[in-house]
Structures are given as structure tokens and as C-alpha cells.
Amino acid sequence: MGLGGLGAALAGLDPKRLEAAEPPRRWDKAADVVVVGSGAAGVPAAISAAENGASVILIEQQPDIGGHAIQSGGAMALGGGSRNQKKWGIEDSPERWHADLITWHDYRFSDREIVWAFAVESAATLDWLVEKGLTLRDTKPGNPDGGPPTVPRSQGPVLAGWDGNAGGISPTGSAGTALMRPLEATARRMGVQILLEHSLTDLFRQTSKIGRVVGIRATTNGKSVAIQARRGVVLATGGHTSNVIVRRAFDPRLTEEYQVVGEPYSLQTGDGELAAFRTGAALWGAANQTLETGARTHVMEKPVLVGNQYGYLRPGTRPTSDLLRSPIFSRIRATGLPVKDFQDLIHVNMAGVRFVNEEATGYTWWNACMAPNAKTPPGVNGGGPIWAIFDADAARREEWMCAPPFVDLDGWFFSARTIEELAAKVMCKYQKEPLPADALKATVERYNAFVDAGRDGDFGKTTPKYKIQTPPFYAAWSTPCAHDCLSGVRINGRAQVIDWAGQVIPGLYAAGESTGGFNQHGLAKCLVFGRIAGRDAARSVVRT
Ligand SMILES: Cc1cc2nc3c(=O)[nH]c(=O)nc-3n(C[C@H](O)[C@H](O)[C@H](O)COP(=O)(O)OP(=O)(O)OC[C@H]3O[C@@H](n4cnc5c(N)ncnc54)[C@H](O)[C@@H]3O)c2cc1C
Incomplete structure (x- = not known):
């Protein structure tokens, strides 16, 4: 198998399609630049391509634009001497930004060509986003x-006139709306044709x-559509976190239970x-995916959040009622319970055993979870x-309503009058065997003894405060979730995709979490390289 076929093999795709497809005899649609994905990289790519004189088609798999970006907190780490920094008297430069980035923790596996291009374009991108409709919060950058x-x-x-609630313009009520909706409006105004519910399946290469x-x-409603890109294709599909096979290529522990x-x-x-791999594109910066x-x-x-499937859908401090009004709430099914104090629960694994200081964060916490x-x-x-295990007293302290729509009773949250009954009730497709009642009971008794003693003899939790003793008892899904994708196809500083021979693949660009090297x-980085990719694709000269 050639390296170009690696991605296809990983995804279990049809082995007949280990290489890029050859162009069809007839195109269904055509534009100068075709952008795939309408998130933080894709929409800026479409705008910058249009601004540079290209006709643009932007395809998006989902019924609405925005991807992870529209659900994000909207905080953009763009510096290097922007107008906003100057307004607040902050001195910065591309050189300073670059130096800070390459000396920050262990960034040695980042590709400095990429980091330098980012540092150089960072301030200009923020200024450009403001020109393209963004209103920055009138507070000093942090x-x-x-x-x-x-x-x-x-x-x-x-977003002027938006109260921050989830509604028709926002799936989750997060600040990402104020990033993506103005950019979407600008793209449409500039003539970008946005095709929703169109899903990329293949790239065509001349040979x-x-x-x-x-x-x-692409496919749409079961139909196949061939779209010609006269100057270039920009890939901005947002990484591989949802693909269990691909994410396990980086870390075999990332099995299906991680939402x-x-x-x-x-x-x-x-x-x-x-x-891109099927066209011969290289994988890049793989260490960044697993580096601690x-x-x-x-x-x-x-x-x-505990007690719902996704664990993290409500960034910041928005009230739960916002999410209830979200147009995607029926798919989320439950808001989850926000944890204020990890003294209020213990974490147990599928064996019913405590394994970590619940107050731990980052690698310390999730490495223990994945052990x-x-x-x-x-094998x-x-x-x-x-599972987060707690009792009625904890629910009262946390002010949790342990019922729908706050928790999802369909496999993600359980309650019972005794610990043994609770163990028997835990049924979830990822809990392959019943939670052992005797082990869970022993775990709770041991933890309660630590509360009496004023010391966690197993994992060093700061003076355990509360016994788990008052029914009903609860078990809430509290499994680590996958978030960022930090490795993907190789690009250069112009966002051109590079193959395994180190050569540019003409006409192919990528940006955002689908790329590696930073x-x-x-x-x-998604905003910066999206803008670069659209601009470069639009300006490329195609020899026929
Ligand atoms: C809850 C949350 C909060 C966050 N908060 C912040 C924050 O405050 N600051 C920050 O810097 N970052 C934040 N992030 C991360 C940030 O949102 C992402 O890094 C960024 O959105 C990635 O941009 P992207 O364009 O690569 O992917 P996305 O924004 O996810 O966009 C990818 C798009 O491609 C589409 N797509 C996928 N496959 C196909 C296909 N086959 N065909 C067509 N379209 C396809 C997807 O549907 C999606 O719309 C947050 C993320 C989340 C989830």
C-alpha cells in the first residue's frame, strides 16, 4: 500500500478508491474556488477568495453553517500588532509573536514555516475580520x-442586538455566533454560493x-454532485476527532466511548x-496530537457537565435555559449538570472503583481515566x-435538578435508593459489563471513611468533605471528551497542501484543524490560514 492510500485504509474505505478520482466527463456545478466546510477556516477562505476576484462555492455537510466555531467561546488569539492591540496601548510585533510561540512549553514539534506565516498574518487577519463585519468586545485583550x-x-x-441566548441564530448561545454570523452575512453579500447538506466524498485530480x-x-440527499474548481479547492472540514479509527492512529486509547x-x-x-491523503498529501506534525x-x-x-452525552456543550456561564431554546436541543437531549465543586462527587471507572483525585485536571485526570x-x-x-457518583445532599449543594431535561435518562444518568441498586441500573452501550455492586459499595464506604478521617488515603484529594450517604444515589456520565485536533495534512505557509515527496499538490489548499504543523x-490559526488559503487559491494562475 502506498502512503497515499494510508488515510483511505484507515477509514476502511472502498479499496478501489485508494487514489484520487479522475475528473468526470460532465460537471454539475463550477466555480473558481471551492471551499469545503463552513467553520472558522472555511468561511474566511470563501470571503478572501471572493475578495480576490474568484467565484466561490462553499459546501457544508450540516443543515447550517458554523461547525465547532459557532459553538465556541469566540476568543481569538490573534496578535502581532493589530489595530485592537494598538487601541489598548499593547506593543507587539510578528517577531515577538513568533518568538513567544516557538519558545512556549514544548512547541518544538510545530513547523516554524507555519508558525512564522501565522505570526506575520495574525494582526492583519484580525483587522481584516473587523473590516468583514466583526465587532470586537470593547475590553482590553487578555x-x-x-x-x-x-x-x-x-x-x-x-453581536449587536443579540442578547446571547441560543435561538435561531445560535445553536448553543455561545459567543462563536458573534464570530460566524457576521462572516456568513459578508460571504453571502459577496456572492459566495453556500450549499448546505453537501458532504465532500472525493477530490478529482487531473490524473x-x-x-x-x-x-x-459531494453527496446531497443521496445524490452525487461533481463540482469543478477552476483555480483551487480549500479543505476546511475541521479535523478528525469524530473518527474513532483515525484518532486511534494517534492514540490507541481513544476508543469509541470518548464523545x-x-x-x-x-x-x-x-x-x-x-x-487529501488519497491525492498523495502528507500527514504532518503528528506528535502535536499526543504531546503532553x-x-x-x-x-x-x-x-x-455530567449526566449528558456531550459533556461540554455550554461554554462559559450561560444559564441552562439558553440551551433549552437551542434549535439543536432535541439532538443534545439534556443540558447536563455543571459541576461547581468536585468535593460533591467521586469518579469511578467501569469496575466501580475510584482511581483518581476528582479535583485533578488535564493529563493527570484523563490519563487516569483512560488507563x-x-x-x-x-488486549x-x-x-x-x-461515572460521577453522588447523593441527594450533593445534588442539593450543587442545586442540581436530577431529571430531564437536565439529565439524559437514556444511558447517561441513573438513580436508585441504594448503592447496590444503582450499580445494577447502570446500563450504557459503553459499559460492556454490569457495574459490580460489591465493588461500588466498597468504594463508597472507603471514601466515606476518608471523610471521617479527614484525609484521602488513596489519591490525595484535598480534605474530603462530604460523605455519600443520603438516598437517592446517582451515577452520571463523566467520561473525558475529545476536543482539539492538532494534526492533519501538511501545508506550507501559503496553505498549499504538500505531498510525501515534499511537493505542492497544485490546486489543493487546507486550513484549520484538518491541517498539521502547529x-x-x-x-x-484556522482564521489566519483560511484567509491565506482563499486568497492564494483565488490568485493562482492556472496553465491549461
Ligand atoms: C464548545 C467549544 C468551544 C470552543 N471555544 C473556543 C474559543 O473560545 N477559542 C478558540 O480559539 N477556540 C475555541 N474552540 C475551538 C474552535 O472552535 C475550533 O478550533 C475551530 O472552530 C476549528 O475550525 P475549523 O474550521 O477547522 O473546524 P470547524 O469550525 O469545526 O468547521 C468545520 C466544518 O466542516 C464541516 N464538514 C465536516 N466534514 C465535511 C464534509 N465531508 N463535507 C462538507 N463539510 C464538512 C463541518 O460540518 C463544519 O461546519 C472551541 C470549540 C468548541 C467545540
């Missing part, structure tokens, strides 16, 4: 989430391993990367479900 904390470079948008990428195949932040609004199934840098890299997250336990069969990866978290 330090980027995940660092480096040297110069204030993080700012977020606001399968050489020549330009000349278009894409994905950002679902079910949009999926990151690696479609862009897999199609000490920076908050967000590859996995400790759920901020094998007494119920892990030989099996992943740590299985993690382990910065979040929106900023």
Missing part, C-alpha cells in the same frame, strides 16, 4: 487560552497522482484529510466509562 501569556493577544466578538486538483465530489465536544451540531470525521506539553492543549477535556482497570479485558484499549489551540 492572555490566550493555552498561552503564551507574555503579551495580551486574545479578544472576542460581540490520479499528478496534475492539479480540479474539483470535488466529541462540538457534536452533534457538526462532525469532524476527517473527510478533508482522508480525501504542560500547556493546556485541549486534545481531551474533563467534562464541565486499564479491573474490568478491561486483555482492549480505552478506560471505559467514567499545536496552537483553536480559532486563531
Whole structure:
């Protein structure tokens, strides 16, 4: 198998399609630039292509635009001397931004060509976003989430006339709406044709391993559509976190039980990367996906919500009622219970055994969750479900309503009058064997003894405060969730996709979480490289 076929093989695709497809005899649609994915990378790519004179088709798999970006907190780590930084008297430069990024924690596996291009274009991108309709919050920039904390470079948008509630314009009531809706409006105003519910399946290359990428195949409502891209295709499908096979190529522990932040609004199934691999594109910066840098890299997250499937759908401090009004609430099914104090619960694994200090965060917490336990069969990866166990007193302290729509009774939240009954009730497709009642009872008794003693003799939790003793008792889904994708196809500083021979694949661009080479978290690199990709694709000269 050639390296170009690696992605296809990983995804279990039809072995006849290990290479890029050859162009069809007839195109159904055509544009100068075709952008795939309408998130933080895709919409800026479409706008910048249109601004540079290209006709643009933007396809999006879901019924609405925005991807993870529209659900995000909207905080953008863009610095290097932007107008906003100057307004607040903050001195910065591309050189300073670059130096800060490459010396921050263990960023040595980031590709400096990418980091430099980012640093150079970062301030211009923020200024450009404002020109394209973004209104920045009128507060001094802060330090980027995940660092480096040297110069204030993080700012977020606001949407005039929007009260922040989830509604028709926002799936979750998060600030990402103030980023994506104005950009969507600008793209439409500039003539970008947005095709919703169109899903990329393939790229067309003039001949399968050489020549330009000349278009894409998508499916919509079961029909196949061939779309010609006269100047270029920009892949911006947002990474592979939703694809269990691909994410396990980076970390075999990432088995199916780990749910994905950002679902079910949009999926990151690696479609862009897999199609690119079939054209011969290289994988890049793979270490960033698994590296434990000490920076908050967000590859996995400790759920901020327990008792629902997705664990993380309500960033910030928005009231639960916002999510209830969300147009996607029927797919989320439950808001989840926000944990204020991890003294109020214990975490047990699928063997019913406590295994970690519940107050731990980051790698300390999720490495313990993903470790094998007494119920892990030989040869099996992943740590299985993690359950938050608590009692009625804890629910009262946390002010939790342990009923729908706050919790999901269909496999993610259980209650019972005794601990033994609770164990018997836990039925979830990821809990392969019943939660052992005797083990769970012994775990709770041991923890209660630690409360009496004023010391956690097993995992060093700060003076355990509360016994688990008052019925009803509860078990709530509290398993780590996958968040960022930090590796993907190789691009250069112009967002052109590079093959395994180190050569540019003509006509193919990529941006955002589908790309590798830079382990910065979040929106900023997606916005910057989306803008670069659209511009470069629009300006490319095609020789016929
Ligand atoms: C809850 C939450 C909060 C966050 N908060 C922040 C924050 O405050 N600051 C920050 O910097 N980052 C934040 N992030 C991360 C940030 O949102 C992402 O890094 C960013 O959106 C990634 O951009 P992207 O364009 O690569 O992917 P996305 O924004 O996910 O967009 C990808 C798009 O491609 C579409 N797509 C996928 N496959 C196909 C296909 N086959 N065909 C067509 N379309 C397809 C998807 O449906 C989606 O619309 C947050 C993420 C989440 C989920």
C-alpha cells in the first residue's frame, strides 16, 4: 500500500478508491474556488477568495453553517500588532509573536514555516475580520487560552442586538455566533454560493497522482454532485476527532466511548484529510496530537457537565435555559449538570472503583481515566466509562435538578435508593459489563471513611468533605471528551497542501484543524490560514 492510500485504509474505505478520482466527463456545478466546510477556516477562505476576484462555492455537510466555531467561546488569539492591540496601548510585533510561540512549553514539534506565516498574518487577519463585519468586545485583550501569556493577544466578538441566548441564530448561545454570523452575512453579500447538506466524498485530480486538483465530489440527499474548481479547492472540514479509527492512529486509547465536544451540531470525521491523503498529501506534525506539553492543549477535556452525552456543550456561564431554546436541543437531549465543586462527587471507572483525585485536571485526570482497570479485558484499549457518583445532599449543594431535561435518562444518568441498586441500573452501550455492586459499595464506604478521617488515603484529594450517604444515589456520565485536533495534512505557509515527496499538490489548499504543523489551540490559526488559503487559491494562475 502506498502512503497515499494510508488515510483511505484507515477509514476502511472502498479499496478501489485508494487514489484520487479522475475528473468526470460532465460537471454539475463550477466555480473558481471551492471551499469545503463552513467553520472558522472555511468561511474566511470563501470571503478572501471572493475578495480576490474568484467565484466561490462553499459546501457544508450540516443543515447550517458554523461547525465547532459557532459553538465556541469566540476568543481569538490573534496578535502581532493589530489595530485592537494598538487601541489598548499593547506593543507587539510578528517577531515577538513568533518568538513567544516557538519558545512556549514544548512547541518544538510545530513547523516554524507555519508558525512564522501565522505570526506575520495574525494582526492583519484580525483587522481584516473587523473590516468583514466583526465587532470586537470593547475590553482590553487578555492572555490566550493555552498561552503564551507574555503579551495580551486574545479578544472576542460581540453581536449587536443579540442578547446571547441560543435561538435561531445560535445553536448553543455561545459567543462563536458573534464570530460566524457576521462572516456568513459578508460571504453571502459577496456572492459566495453556500450549499448546505453537501458532504465532500472525493477530490478529482487531473490524473490520479499528478496534475492539479480540479474539483470535488459531494453527496446531497443521496445524490452525487461533481463540482469543478477552476483555480483551487480549500479543505476546511475541521479535523478528525469524530473518527474513532483515525484518532486511534494517534492514540490507541481513544476508543469509541470518548464523545466529541462540538457534536452533534457538526462532525469532524476527517473527510478533508482522508480525501487529501488519497491525492498523495502528507500527514504532518503528528506528535502535536499526543504531546503532553504542560500547556493546556485541549486534545481531551474533563467534562464541565455530567449526566449528558456531550459533556461540554455550554461554554462559559450561560444559564441552562439558553440551551433549552437551542434549535439543536432535541439532538443534545439534556443540558447536563455543571459541576461547581468536585468535593460533591467521586469518579469511578467501569469496575466501580475510584482511581483518581476528582479535583485533578488535564493529563493527570484523563490519563487516569483512560488507563486499564479491573474490568478491561486483555488486549482492549480505552478506560471505559467514567461515572460521577453522588447523593441527594450533593445534588442539593450543587442545586442540581436530577431529571430531564437536565439529565439524559437514556444511558447517561441513573438513580436508585441504594448503592447496590444503582450499580445494577447502570446500563450504557459503553459499559460492556454490569457495574459490580460489591465493588461500588466498597468504594463508597472507603471514601466515606476518608471523610471521617479527614484525609484521602488513596489519591490525595484535598480534605474530603462530604460523605455519600443520603438516598437517592446517582451515577452520571463523566467520561473525558475529545476536543482539539492538532494534526492533519501538511501545508506550507501559503496553505498549499504538500505531498510525501515534499511537493505542492497544485490546486489543493487546507486550513484549520484538518491541517498539521502547529499545536496552537483553536480559532486563531484556522482564521489566519483560511484567509491565506482563499486568497492564494483565488490568485493562482492556472496553465491549461
Ligand atoms: C464548545 C467549544 C468551544 C470552543 N471555544 C473556543 C474559543 O473560545 N477559542 C478558540 O480559539 N477556540 C475555541 N474552540 C475551538 C474552535 O472552535 C475550533 O478550533 C475551530 O472552530 C476549528 O475550525 P475549523 O474550521 O477547522 O473546524 P470547524 O469550525 O469545526 O468547521 C468545520 C466544518 O466542516 C464541516 N464538514 C465536516 N466534514 C465535511 C464534509 N465531508 N463535507 C462538507 N463539510 C464538512 C463541518 O460540518 C463544519 O461546519 C472551541 C470549540 C468548541 C467545540
